[in-house]
Amino acid sequence: MEWHSPEQVAGLLGLHVRTVRGYIRDGRLPAVRIGKQYRIAQRDLDAFTGSPRAAASVHVTAVVELDDVTAQLADRVSTLVVAGVQQVRGLRVQSVYDASRGHLKLIVLGPPAAAADVLITIDGFLAAVAGEGGSDD
Numbered sequence: 001m002e003w004h005s006p007e008q009v010a011g012l013l014g015l016h017v018r019t020v021r022g023y024i025r026d027g028r029l030p031a032v033r034i035g036k037q038y039r040i041a042q043r044d045l046d047a048f049t050g051s052p053r054a055a056a057s058v059h060v061t062a063v064v065e066l067d068d069v070t071a072q073l074a075d076r077v078s079t080l081v082v083a084g085v086q087q088v089r090g091l092r093v094q095s096v097y098d099a100s101r102g103h104l105k106l107i108v109l110g111p112p113a114a115a116a117d118v119l120i121t122i123d124g125f126l127a128a129v130a131g132e133g134g135s136d137d
Contacts, residue, residue, distance in 0.1 A: 002042040006031075009040050013049070023048075059090070060115045064106040064122055071097065073129065074104040080125055081106060081118060088114050 006024065010017040023029035024038055029048050031038040046052040066077070078095040085091045091110030097103070106122065108115045 003032075003039040004042065004045060006038055006040070009045060012045075058112060059110055060108075060112050062108040062115055062119060064108065064119070066104040066106075066126075068102050069097070069104045070102065071099055076129075077104060077122065077125060078106070081108075081122060084121060085110075085114075085118060091115065091118070093118065 004012070006020045007017050009015075009029075010020045013020070020029065021038070024031045024040075029040060030044040031040045033039075066074075069077075074095075074097040078097070081093050082095065085093050088110070091108075091114045093109075094107045096105045096107075098105075108118050110118075
């Protein structure tokens with residue numbers, strides 16, 4: 001459980017600390033007294049303000065680089081991945097293929113679990129292609 005001091009609550013709400021202490025004294029903002037200090041639980045602050053604090057947003061960026069890739073295989077991998085992520089909110093994939101080097105780069109951006117799913121899909125697809133004897137027609 002997360003706890004806040006009256007000073008922290010004042011900063012979060014844009015109030016003077018005396019106002020927050022007044023709310024505590026009046027019983028409008030529940031607080032626990034620890035020694036000479038008050039502490040306000042996050043859930044009580046959420047109830048007081050009428051809305052929970054927004055959760056932290058976590059995103060990852062993963063770069064997948066493949067060497068010795070034909071244009072056909074690069075197209076298959078890119079199409080599979082880009083088409084697969086269109087329905088996933090907040091997830092993006094960009095692909096860049098350098099034909100002169102046979103190099104494919106996939107950049108995956110988004111929530112950790114969704115990005116992990118994309119990486120697993122890429123890994124599974126490449127394993128299946130390798131099982132086909134490397135045929136990429």
